[in-house]
Amino acid sequence: MEQISLSHIAITAGILLILTGLWGILTQKNIIKMIIGFSLFDTGIHIVMVGVGYLEGKTAPILDEAVKVKEAAGEIVDPLPQAMVLTAIVIGIGITALMLAYALRLYQKRKTLDIQKFNDLKW
């Protein structure tokens, strides 16, 4: 059997997480559960991005005794996707915090988290 590479496992897991998150956003009625769905979606995208940047058998882009500066280009994985994912994680935290704050206020106003009770904009 052909060996499955590490990054393909990561990308598959990421895609499954993305789909789970999207399913959660689309079907759940509870606002908190929708936010959890969004978080899953977010995490899935991050895992896919890091998986894409991975190179077979290479190591982390940190230069020390293990990775000499001279041979760095041949031994490390791509640092760019990792930097991008860090940015994405921070933005994700910001969005999640905002959504939670809105959920908090909605709950205080209506004493419910059921999205179907919030039909003011429905025609």
Added chain:
Amino acid sequence: MLKKIFTAAVLGVFALILVNTYGFMGPDQQLNEVATRYAEKGPEEVGAANLVTAVIVTYRGLDTLGEVTILFLTASIIGFFLKTKKEDIQTPVNIRKTSEILETASKIITPMIFLLGVYVFINGHLTPGGGFQGGAIVASGLVLMLLANPLKTVNHKIITVVESLSGFFFVVLGVMGLLLAGGFLDNTFIAPGRFGTLFSAGAIPVIYIFIGLKVGSELSGIVSNMQETQKEEI
């Protein structure tokens, strides 16, 4: 029923897109041009042992500035949105006491968490970690403190001052790079030092300290805002 069909259709199309791109999402055999450039020139140009840090703080430093701005916006929107009037906060009548274990443990552990956070963002250019991670660790220490003592009030003055000052100095350091070195957020205007030691990589540790303080205070602000909104409920 119609809803379920729509949901299934959306999920199906999305899955189809992802699966079709699966082929070229596979890993490359070697570094692409940009990454090779970072790996070969990074150590001498930037001097940071952690190349991810080099990319975040220097090569794509402007991105990071934008990212910090977004976090600041989030924190201020939440602060505005969850604002509580002084007279709204009534003395809570019925609150469950936190357990002895949590209270005692938080007194011992919280300073250590803060210390770990500071360590992580000071060593961002050498080890995995950096300003954002360190800031998040600092904020998690605050969460533990609030869990152990839910009625504690956090001083928002200090948080605001730390946040504004560190954001200001981050931009000042960027402009200093523009004036004294090659461009905005260029880190080489401070002597690069010996590669792989704490005092190396020019301005990166300084910038990361400010980012760490800023992220830590922003996340703390968000957490304490949410906690104060809880208070008026009780």
